[in-house]
Amino acid sequence: MLIHATVNGTQHTVHVAPETSLLTLLRDELGLTGTKNACEEGECGSCSVWLDGELVCSCLVPALQANRHEVRTIEALAPGEELHPLQDAFLATGAVQCGFCTPGLLVAAEDLLERNPSPSDDEIREALAGNFCRCTGYQKIVEAVQVASGRAGLLTAVEHGKVGESARRVDGIPKVTGAFTYGSDLRADGMLQGVTLRSPHPSARIHSIDVTKAEAAPGVHAVLTADDVPGKPTFGLEYSDQPVLASDVVRYEGEPVAIVAAETLEQARRAAELVEVEYEPLSVVSDMEDALRPDAPQVHEFGNVLRHVHILHGEPDTTEADVWVEGYYETPMQDQAALGPEAGLAVPSEDGSVDLHVTTQWLHVDRQQIAPCLDLPEEKVRITLTGVGGAFGSREDIHVQIHACLLALRTKRPVKMTYGREESFSGHVHRHPSRTWIRYGATKEGRLVAADVRLLLDGGAYASSSPAVLANASTFAAGPYEVPNARIEGTVVYTNNPPCGAMRGFGAPQVCFAYESAMDNLAAKLGIDPIELRLKNAVSSGSVLPTGQVLTGSAPLREVIERCAAIPLPEHAPLDAMTHGVGFAVGFKNVAYSEGFDDSAEATVTIEVGPNGLEAQVQTAAVDYGQGLYTVLAQIVRTELGIEHVVVLPSDTSAIGSAGSTSASRQTTMAGAAVLAACREIRAELDTNGAAESITRTVTYQHRVTTGFDEKGQGDIHVAFAFIAERAVVEVDEELGLARVVQIAAVQDAGRVINPQGAEGQVEGGAAIGLGLALMEELQLEEGQVRNGSFTDYLIPTALDVPPVISGFVEVPEPGAPYGVKGIGELATVAATPAIVAALRAATGRVLNRVPVNPDDLLGLRAPAATAGRAPIPDVPGQQPIPEYLGMALGQQELMKAR
Amino acid sequence: MDVLTPYSLDEALEVRFTHPEATPVAGGTDLMVDLNARRLQPTALLDLSHVDELGTWQKESGTVFVGAGMTFARIARELTEFPPLADAARSVASPQIRNRATIGGNLATASPAGDSIPALAAYDADVVVASSKTGMRRVPLGEFLVGPKRTSLAPDELIVGVEWQSVTRPGSFVKIGRRNAMVIAVASACLQVDDEWHGVRLALGSVGPTVLRARHAEEFAEDLDWSDPATLVEFGRLAAAETQPIDDRRGSAAYRRHVVEVLARRLLAQAEKARC
Structure with missing residues (x-):
């Protein structure tokens, strides 16, 4: 139907289909992409706009109801050159990270201030509770609204900040105006829309796929199946075991089976529904312990064990201890729930090459996986980073990349693919569910003498980064403590659950929940204060870990613990019927890649005289998906070269070599070091030869070499370590089993803080994700099928769930790292979960050995997670991932053919 | 898909009678979730957003009537003398949803988790429904709700509102x-x-x-x-x-x-x- 709507003061006459939402009208028809689509369920608030002056979720307004009404969007918040005071406040307070939620939050915050010019904190959180943010933990957003309302002073981030200053984000202004282009905002002339047909079965044989009807459907340009993949049929981050499109079997619910490109999204979806796939359901391996049974169905023909890590240090089997504690702990599958959906635009060239603009964490390793599948040399696949709306590990693996390129090359038209929220739950890897059996032995004075840990991770249907996640979890499993005798047996198995891989913490959160829970048990058994017990056993520089690795870098764990414990507790009186509890936890994690991985980052810095004097440009292929890396790189250039005006160029595989992934808390160290080195070369050139028109230097930085595990799991496995202590205060309604976190205190070992406001933002946001894991986040699986793959039922914390986080940093420089930095992205997630659960135990006295803790657990309506005994140690050839022994670098399908 | 857009209650009931297959939509906060996810693909929509009679409420001689088109934001603001209903309205989702979601939609969806329904049940409310042929009738809430997401609404009826005897006690x-x-x-x-x-x-x-x-x-x-x-x-x-x-x-x-x-x-x- 034809409608007349006034949008931001301009009258539009447009044709809309009855089912079209106002969101689609704004974004696709009017090109107002500042309004974001992150769920289309009215849960997340990213699509907030005003309709006749009322705040609404535009995804739930039928566009036809905008007929003869007035719509106002983020684009109208500050129509002129000047920013709106709220936009400025968001930038000044560091309330913007990935920025995907920012337009919706700004609209909701402005709506609040129009009705209530000086809201209290509670009123702010209440008003913004319908706007999810996955990056910030909400605290800086609340501060921004306080600032805009005039209640708090302007906590101004510095415009051209240097190292050590809270520099304003280099990408901040487009993020607050809605102009920043994310993957889902991309458009190209003549663009087709691509969709994926996914398996409804977690395990099935495919007997036939008939695309005849789909191909004949209106607007369809291509329907592709496994037979249409011109090159290598599989891909994978570490092992190429995942089919581009399933051919003979599907191994998880949601596995891609066919892809379609059509003129419109609606046509592509309709066509996908017309693809006829004949499945024969097979038995499902849904439980990670079942996967280890000798009679278990095999997820892959070569077995269900993906990797086993065996670490033996000292003589744990014969060590005598005064006291032993033993525990069993479970963690669930957690979703990264980045607000920006997976998206990409593939543009074919006449020479048969392709340009891909995509949301990712590592451009070059994407290309390494994409090109062989397309049967193209790498230089014919050019990848450019587009705006990324958060990631948290979910974009380390391939999502739309290969599919969009295949469709573009086939149709010779640009093809755009964007996942909706439900598809996103199937379209990326998750955090591994875990089961941990842990045993600590200690002297009666509280000194640890032995640790014995059995660890099982559910890797899901494909390898992804599971081998590395397992290595991490295994090496951290005895905690950041001096334990002279340790045995750690870690296994990751294949199941027919959705594939698991990287998520913030990468194996560390699972074991941290186990070892910190066990430490609290030990403290209770010994009658020692839990903080004192941790101080007594904390590692420091020179300590030896269970892998035999000596901590050669900075390890100020004791100071971290003491500083955190000294943060004042909140002044509050618990409400009626509420009991409160305080919990404490420490955690540690590696920085950068491990196990001998050849890890590097390349950067180019150019200085030249521009119209405004000397300017600098920084080029890397590194990804900033919200945490502020580009701002950090600019700060380094300003500091080293004294140049205020720094341009960070877009990340692109054609422009420069790999920077490695933005993950593993590594990019400030890696890309930062490369930029620093390039700057210092320029500085040296300037010092030697004086100013020139233009100087360019490219440097590749490599961190120190690490090793793999020997047969006893010994080795110099990790590059560097960082530590954290967190304390949580909770209130529990013991009759209703409801818990509220009142305060989180966190002190982190940061080496050197480059951007204090940004660092706080990482801690606040990281803690919020750990809180989610403690209290509500769990992808529920039943026989391999996801029961809650939507924002309605996969709950992430809102502004009313995340308390104020008080953060602090201990700065003891890490030798060899630029300015002594340590990555800070992951740790706050790691220790928040055990700290909160410890607080819940303190409040209720319950045994809580499983997260998320639900009301049934707090009431004793559900028994603690039980175990029939430790999972068996699989019979494996050695420490390497099993596919390695089978020559699986080839890829699963080639391997099967070769047989 | 067709869109039918009546501008009065009489017109709406007439359209409902002639097009019982059309899915009524008011605030859209439930329906659009299903449309966006393609779980529903109705052949026609009956847009009730222009039927002004539905967007009113009144209290007359001890009887309270709340029109089906009253949003939860308005209920929370305007029906403060009925704290349970106002509180229930405030507990609905987010400000964005409360500005759109209607009490009629909550009744039509008939979820056992519908936020406003316990208050209406505790008021012993009747659902006021109407048809162009059989006229208006008052259905006790307990008879209106027949199962999870199922009501006794006839295909030619629309929910006009909800009515109860005003309560004065806490x-x-x-x-x-x-x-x-x-x-x-x-x-x-x-x-x-x-x-x-x-x-x-x-x-x-x-x-x-x-x-x-x-x-x-x-x-x-x-x-x-x-x-x-x-x-x-x-x-x-x-x-x-x-x-x-x-x-x-x-x-x-x-x-x-x-x-x-x-x-x-x-x-x-x-x-x-x-x-x-």
Whole structure:
């Protein structure tokens, strides 16, 4: 139907289909992409706009109801050159990270201030509770609204900040105006829309796929199946075991089976529904312990064990201890729930090459996986980073990349693919569910003498980064403590659950929940204060870990613990019927890649005289998906070269070599070091030869070499370590089993803080994700099928769930790292979960050995997670991932053919 | 897909009669979720947003009528003399949703977790429905709700509003969920004291196929001393016994039953406190 709507003061006459939402009208028809689509369920608030002056979720307004009404969007918040005071406040307070939620939050915050010019904190959180943010933990957003309302002073981030200053984000202004282009905002002339047909079965044989009807459907340009993949049929981050499109079997619910490109999204979806796939359901391996049974169905023909890590240090089997504690702990599958959906635009060239603009964490390793599948040399696949709306590990693996390129090359038209929220739950890897059996032995004075840990991770249907996640979890499993005798047996198995891989913490959160829970048990058994017990056993520089690795870098764990414990507790009186509890936890994690991985980052810095004097440009292929890396790189250039005006160029595989992934808390160290080195070369050139028109230097930085595990799991496995202590205060309604976190205190070992406001933002946001894991986040699986793959039922914390986080940093420089930095992205997630659960135990006295803790657990309506005994140690050839022994670098399908 | 756009209630009922296949849409907050996910692909929409009669409410000679098109934001703002309903309206999702979602839509969706329904049940409300052929009728809420997401609305009828005898005594509503905002009720309860202070009406959400009334508990509490701890305990026990909860992804049956026991006890104690 034809409608007349006034949008931001301009009258539009447009044709809309009855089912079209106002969101689609704004974004696709009017090109107002500042309004974001992150769920289309009215849960997340990213699509907030005003309709006749009322705040609404535009995804739930039928566009036809905008007929003869007035719509106002983020684009109208500050129509002129000047920013709106709220936009400025968001930038000044560091309330913007990935920025995907920012337009919706700004609209909701402005709506609040129009009705209530000086809201209290509670009123702010209440008003913004319908706007999810996955990056910030909400605290800086609340501060921004306080600032805009005039209640708090302007906590101004510095415009051209240097190292050590809270520099304003280099990408901040487009993020607050809605102009920043994310993957889902991309458009190209003549663009087709691509969709994926996914398996409804977690395990099935495919007997036939008939695309005849789909191909004949209106607007369809291509329907592709496994037979249409011109090159290598599989891909994978570490092992190429995942089919581009399933051919003979599907191994998880949601596995891609066919892809379609059509003129419109609606046509592509309709066509996908017309693809006829004949499945024969097979038995499902849904439980990670079942996967280890000798009679278990095999997820892959070569077995269900993906990797086993065996670490033996000292003589744990014969060590005598005064006291032993033993525990069993479970963690669930957690979703990264980045607000920006997976998206990409593939543009074919006449020479048969392709340009891909995509949301990712590592451009070059994407290309390494994409090109062989397309049967193209790498230089014919050019990848450019587009705006990324958060990631948290979910974009380390391939999502739309290969599919969009295949469709573009086939149709010779640009093809755009964007996942909706439900598809996103199937379209990326998750955090591994875990089961941990842990045993600590200690002297009666509280000194640890032995640790014995059995660890099982559910890797899901494909390898992804599971081998590395397992290595991490295994090496951290005895905690950041001096334990002279340790045995750690870690296994990751294949199941027919959705594939698991990287998520913030990468194996560390699972074991941290186990070892910190066990430490609290030990403290209770010994009658020692839990903080004192941790101080007594904390590692420091020179300590030896269970892998035999000596901590050669900075390890100020004791100071971290003491500083955190000294943060004042909140002044509050618990409400009626509420009991409160305080919990404490420490955690540690590696920085950068491990196990001998050849890890590097390349950067180019150019200085030249521009119209405004000397300017600098920084080029890397590194990804900033919200945490502020580009701002950090600019700060380094300003500091080293004294140049205020720094341009960070877009990340692109054609422009420069790999920077490695933005993950593993590594990019400030890696890309930062490369930029620093390039700057210092320029500085040296300037010092030697004086100013020139233009100087360019490219440097590749490599961190120190690490090793793999020997047969006893010994080795110099990790590059560097960082530590954290967190304390949580909770209130529990013991009759209703409801818990509220009142305060989180966190002190982190940061080496050197480059951007204090940004660092706080990482801690606040990281803690919020750990809180989610403690209290509500769990992808529920039943026989391999996801029961809650939507924002309605996969709950992430809102502004009313995340308390104020008080953060602090201990700065003891890490030798060899630029300015002594340590990555800070992951740790706050790691220790928040055990700290909160410890607080819940303190409040209720319950045994809580499983997260998320639900009301049934707090009431004793559900028994603690039980175990029939430790999972068996699989019979494996050695420490390497099993596919390695089978020559699986080839890829699963080639391997099967070769047989 | 066609769109039918009436501009008055009479016109809307006429269209409803001639196009019973058309899916009515008011605020769209439930329907659009299904349309966006392609779970529903109706052949036609009946857009009720221009039927102004539905967007009103009034209190006349002891009877309160709230039009089906009243949004939860307006209910929360304008019906403050009915705290349980106003509180329930405030507990709906987010400000964005409350500005759009209507009480008529909540009734039409007929979810056992519908936030406004326990309050209406505790008011002994009637749903006012109308058809162009058979005219208007008042359906007791308990007869209107026949199952999870099922109502007794005839294909040619529309929900015009909801009506109840005004209550003057205290009442309260509590909603329980896994997080502090944006949550579908795992359980909810509304207790309303009757005008003579003799008894209470207790309605329970998300613990059965429809919102339930805890009749046994209500009968038990009649004329008893609500300050007596034993009375409170028994009231809670009876209420819990009347639930028919299920285990689902949002909560366990055992928890739902337990919560009802606690809430019933607390709400009755609260009512007693309000009397003193």
